[in-house]
Amino acid sequence: xxxxxxxxxxxxxxxxxxxxxxxxxxxxxxxxxxxxxxxxxxxxxxxxxxxxxxxxxxxxxxxxxxxxxxxxxxxxxxxxxxxxxxxxxxxxxxxxxxxxxxxxxxxxxxxxxxxxxxxxxxxxxxxxxxxxxxxxxxxxxxxxxxxxxxxxxxxxxxxxxxxxxxxxxxxxxxxxxxxxxxxxxxxxxxxxxxxxxxxxxxxxxxxxxxxxxxxxxxxxxxxxxxxxxxxxxxxxxxxxxxxxxxxxxxxxxxxxxxxxxxxxxxxxxxxxxxxxxxxxxxxxxxxxxxxxxxxxxxxxxxxxxxxxxxxxxxxxxxxxxxxxxxxxxxxxxxxxxxxxxxxxxxxxxxxxxxxxxxxxxxxxxxxxxxxxxxxxxxxxxxxxxxxxxxxxxxxxxxxxxxxxxxxxxxxxxxxxxxxxxxxxxxxxxxxxxxxxxxxxxxxxxxxxxxxxxxxxxxxxxxxxxxxxxxxxxxxxxxxxxxxxxxxxxxxxxxxxxxxxxxxxxxxxxxxxxxxxxxxxxxxxxxxxxxx
Amino acid sequence: xxxxxxxxxxxxxxxxxxxxxxxxxxxxxxxxxxxxxxxxxxxxxxxxxxxxxxxxxxxxxxxxxxxxxxxxxxxxxxxxxxxxxxxxxxxxxxxxxxxxxxxxxxxxxxxxx
Numbered sequence: 001x002x003x004x005x006x007x008x009x010x011x012x013x014x015x016x017x018x019x020x021x022x023x024x025x026x027x028x029x030x031x032x033x034x035x036x037x038x039x040x041x042x043x044x045x046x047x048x049x050x051x052x053x054x055x056x057x058x059x060x061x062x063x064x065x066x067x068x069x070x071x072x073x074x075x076x077x078x079x080x081x082x083x084x085x086x087x088x089x090x091x092x093x094x095x096x097x098x099x100x101x102x103x104x105x106x107x108x109x110x111x112x113x114x115x116x117x118x119x120x121x122x123x124x125x126x127x128x129x130x131x132x133x134x135x136x137x138x139x140x141x142x143x144x145x146x147x148x149x150x151x152x153x154x155x156x157x158x159x160x161x162x163x164x165x166x167x168x169x170x171x172x173x174x175x176x177x178x179x180x181x182x183x184x185x186x187x188x189x190x191x192x193x194x195x196x197x198x199x200x201x202x203x204x205x206x207x208x209x210x211x212x213x214x215x216x217x218x219x220x221x222x223x224x225x226x227x228x229x230x231x232x233x234x235x236x237x238x239x240x241x242x243x244x245x246x247x248x249x250x251x252x253x254x255x256x257x258x259x260x261x262x263x264x265x266x267x268x269x270x271x272x273x274x275x276x277x278x279x280x281x282x283x284x285x286x287x288x289x290x291x292x293x294x295x296x297x298x299x300x301x302x303x304x305x306x307x308x309x310x311x312x313x314x315x316x317x318x319x320x321x322x323x324x325x326x327x328x329x330x331x332x333x334x335x336x337x338x339x340x341x342x343x344x345x346x347x348x349x350x351x352x353x354x355x356x357x358x359x360x361x362x363x364x365x366x367x368x369x370x371x372x373x374x375x376x377x378x379x380x381x382x383x384x385x386x387x388x389x390x391x392x393x394x395x396x397x398x399x400x401x402x403x404x405x406x407x408x409x410x411x412x413x414x415x416x417x418x419x420x421x422x423x424x425x426x427x428x429x430x431x432x433x434x435x436x437x438x439x440x441x442x443x444x445x446x447x448x449x450x451x452x453x454x455x456x457x458x459x460x461x462x463x464x465x466x467x468x469x470x471x472x473x474x475x476x477x478x479x480x481x482x483x484x485x486x487x488x489x490x491x492x493x494x495x496x497x498x499x500x501x502x503x504x505x506x507x508x509x510x511x512x513x514x515x516x517x518x519x520x521x522x523x524x525x526x527x528x529x530x531x
Numbered sequence: 532x533x534x535x536x537x538x539x540x541x542x543x544x545x546x547x548x549x550x551x552x553x554x555x556x557x558x559x560x561x562x563x564x565x566x567x568x569x570x571x572x573x574x575x576x577x578x579x580x581x582x583x584x585x586x587x588x589x590x591x592x593x594x595x596x597x598x599x600x601x602x603x604x605x606x607x608x609x610x611x612x613x614x615x616x617x618x619x620x621x622x623x624x625x626x627x628x629x630x631x632x633x634x635x636x637x638x639x640x641x642x643x644x
Contacts, residue, residue, distance in 0.1 A: 077591075077602055081584060084577075084609045091573050091616055095566040099624075217597030224598065234600045235592030236584040243585040250581035254574070273632075277624060284617050288610050430563075511547040518558055519632045521549075521639040 007331045011152040014335035018343060019173065022192065026177050026185035036376035037524075039182040039383065040107040040358045041268040044524065046187060048275035052282020055266050057190030059086075059257075059283065060197055060290055061137075061348040062144030062318070063410035065341055068291070069324075070317035071408075072298020074307045076223075076233025078240055079298055082411070083291035085253025090287065092258040092422075094280045099273035100429050100517040101264060106524050108355075109261045110363035113424050113443075116509035117436040120368045125443040127363040129420035130261040131390075132447060133413055134356035135397065137262070138349060138390070140409030142398020145170045145345045147315025147406075151322055152338050157314050164399045170342075171398065174349040175391035178357070179384055186350040187269060193340075193347040198286060200340045201293040204321075207328050208300035216296070222303035233302065245478045249411055252482030256414025259421030262355035273520045300324055318406055349394070357386035401467060411480055412454055419446035419485040423493045429517060432510060437500025438493045445496075446489025453481035545639055558631045565623050573616055580605055 037043055046054065064086065071079030105111035110126035146167040149155075155162040178186060212218040224231045232238055240246040257263060267276045301310060301320040304327045313319040325337035361383035366374045401409060423442045427434040454460065459479040462472035478484075516522050549555050583605065584591055591602030 077584075077600075077606075080603075080606050081581075084580070084606055088573060088577050088609055088613050091613060092570070094617060095570055095620060215597075217599055220598035231592070231598070234594075234598060235588050235602050237588040240585075246585045247581055250577070250584075254577055274629065277621065281617055281621055284613065288613060292607075292610065508544050508547060511544065511550040514559070515546045515549050515555065515635070515639070518555070518562065519549075519636040519639070521546075521636040 007335075008152070008154055010331055011335045011338060014339045015152065015342060018339045022189050022343070022346070023177070023180075025188050025192065026181035029185040029188050030181045036107070036362075036380055038184065039380045040265075040354070040362065041524075042183040042187050044269060044271050046269045048270055048278025049282050050191060051187075051266060051270045051275065051279035053194045053286065054187045054190040054269070055263065055279055055283040056286040056290070057192075057194030057197070057344075057347050058262060058266055058351040059287060060194065060344065061406075061410060062141050062148070062341065062345045063406045064287075064290070064294065065197065065201070065344055066144050066148065066315075066318040066321055067140075067406040067408070067410065068294045069298045069301060070310065070320040071239065072295065073301035073305070073310050073320040073324075074317050075239035076227070076229070076299075076302070077236050078238050078246075080295060081236065081246070081250065082253065083294060085250055086257070087284070087288050087291055089254045089257035090280065090284045092255065093263070094277070094284065096429070097258045097264070097425060098267050098276045098280050101425070102267040102270065102273045102276035103520045103523045104429075104513055104517045105268065107265070107268060107362050108359045109264050109421065109425070110359060110367075113428055113439060114363075114367075115428065115513045116506050117428070117439050120371070122436060122439050122443075123363040123367050125440055126421075126424075127359045127368075129416070129443050129447050130359040130363075131356055132451070133259075133261055133417045133420070134352045134359075134390070135393065136413035136416055137260075137410060138352050138356075138394035139397035139401045140404075140406045140413065141345050141349050141352070142167055142171060142394050143401040143404055143409060144318055144406040145342065145349075146398060146402045147318045148322065148338060148341050148345070150314040151319050152335075155314060157316070160402070163314075163402055167398045167402065168395050170345075171349075171391050171395035174346055175353060175387055177346065177350045178353045178387045178391075181350075183269060183354055186347070186354050187266075189343075189350055190347040193343040194286065196340045197344055198290055198293075200337055201290055201297065204325060204328065204333075204337065205293040205296045205300075208296055208304070208324070211300075211304065211328075219296070219299055219303055223299045226303055226306045228307070233299075242478065244483060245480060248415075248478050248483035249480040250482075251486055252411055252415035252418050252480050255418035255422050255482070255486055256411075257417075259417035259425060260414070261359060261417075261421070262351045265355045265358065266351075268524070271525065273523070297321055297324060304328070353387050353390050353394075354383075356390050357383040360386040404465070404467065408459070408479075412459070415454070415480055415482045415485060416447065416450050418482060419450040419489045420444075421446075422486075423490045427493050427497075428513075431497075433497060433501075433505075434493065435497050435500045435503045435505075437503065438495075438497030441496025441499070442489050442493035445492035446485055449488050450481050450485035453478075453485060457481065549635060549639055552635075554631065555635060558628065558635065561627055561631075565620070565627075569616060569620065573612065576612060577609065580609055 110123040114122035301324040326334040462474035
């Protein structure tokens with residue numbers, strides 16, 4: 001096996017059709033983009049079920065499809081931990097965050113965090129952590145895109161320049177979607193993608209199970225037979241030798257979701273908190289069912305393709321699902337599944353880009369730099385420019401991270417989100433005495449601790465799978481910092497609040513936030529758009 | 532609500548007056564009494580799972596039927612519990628939170644108009 005699968009012409013053809021179709025959809029959706037509310041929040045005109053499908057489209061990234069299936073195919077059970085963490089995490093969003101946030105905010109996470117605090121410093125902090133989280137998440141998606149397209153175009157892993165050019169082109173196409181379509185276009189791409197992804201995974205799952213007479217146990221024993229590790233793939237411990245690392249990852253996954261800015265922003269696209277609740281319920285069911293599919297696909301790829309072949313293919317571990325598709329349905333299924341995987345990446349990158357650019361334009365530009373004295377038009381212009389810059393930065397990062405497991409990279413984004421964002425979100429919603437100093441300490445402190453631990457972790461240097469292999473400057477033993485950085489951030493929020501206890505307590509704003517968050521009174525309304 | 536004066540001193544905002552009402556306090560209490568314990572339940576259950584996966588891989592590798600292991604079973608039970616808690620919360624919110632929240636919201640927005 002030299003990594004040549006499928007027919008390049010066919011792959012490119014299916015792919016081009018998909019890009020063209022979605023561009024048409026995005027373009028049509030964009031024609032009713034008029035106001036900032038349209039651009040950032042799609043006029044709050046989506047229903048709960050539409051938004052729920054879009055959320056799963058936003059959430060089921062390359063990490064979920066390519067990364068988890070790949071991790072299960074090579075490491076067995078340890079890959080399954082990702083899906084469980086990614087799913088259970090939604091309960092935090094459902095019970096504690098989604099509805100309260102929808103009722104309180106307008107466009108960004110910063111709206112909620114700064115609601116009863118000093119506006120400028122807290123918004124700047126919220127925007128900073130939004131940009132960092134989105135950056136990590138983007139890099140992971142771009143790395144996934146690079147591997148996928150490299151597989152489709154049959155660019156071998158040795159041709160780094162070729163793969164880098166591919167990542168660059170993919171990045172530019174994605175930014176184009178955001179610039180043209182805004183949130184409405186992005187949401188539609190996410191809805192289309194989620195439908196394609198769930199249906200595609202459903203078909204493949206039953207196809208794989210069919211190969212084994214619909215007997216999951218028979219599939220497992222075939223996977224065990226093919227693996228050099230034997231039945232160790234059916235239990236935890238292959239990927240995570242360090243027990244604390246496993247726990248650390250588990251914590252980051254659980255607490256990261258409800259702090260992901262691009263997920264939080266999706267709650268603003270529905271008209272009411274009740275619709276926000278409905279969206280989360282839809283998302284939980286779709287995401288849960290999808291992860292059950294990936295369990296079958298991962299072990300199926302191990303059984304039918306084999307972990308050795310997967311590790312050596314272009315795109316490495318991330319190529320398990322496309323290779324399985326090729327094994328099952330030849331080049332046509334490979335082309336289709338790859339187009340779906342690409343759609344997945346595209347939709348997620350678009351969601352991330354719009355979130356990061358909205359946060360910069362709305363929090364930093366409009367409220368910190370211009371102190372609220374700006375027109376929505378100029379704010380949206382700034383958002384579009386930012387989207388372009390973010391795209392370029394993501395391309396550069398994606399080239400650097402090319403070849404890494406995307407589920408692993410996304411887990412780092414989750415760790416940053418759980419450390420920098422979640423404590424402040426929960427404190428400001430539920431803790432009366434929480435204040436500006438507490439928010440700043442928790443956001444910046446959590447962010448800094450998390451980043452420092454990542455830089456000096458074996459994920460960056462000093463291990464076989466490190467991003468920088470030539471030098472070793474790691475001293476932190478865990479590849480995911482969550483177990484340290486998340487508690488530290490919660491603690492910093494408390495200490496900061498104590499340090500800043502002489503800040504005047506804003507009883508008016510506190511009452512407004514609490515009453516609004518629980519009742520929806522005064523919440524941002526849907527835009528009635530006749531177009 | 533026709534007369535707002537009885538809610539508190541006139542220099543407070545409508546939100547402060549609503550916040551001070553027993554009806555609002557009850558809504559807040561009802562929400563917290565559900566979501567806090569429920570969050571504790573799924574957090575602990577998830578941590579039990581993660582700890583078992585880290586410290587008892589041998590137990591997780593026990594085969595139940597064919598190649599199906601305890602680890603896979605507990606993993607799938609995490610899916611089940613997530614679906615169950617989701618459904619319970621939606622029923623609770625629809626019945627016990629929405630009517631009160633809606634009533635208060637209408638009072639405030641009617642008041643402001």
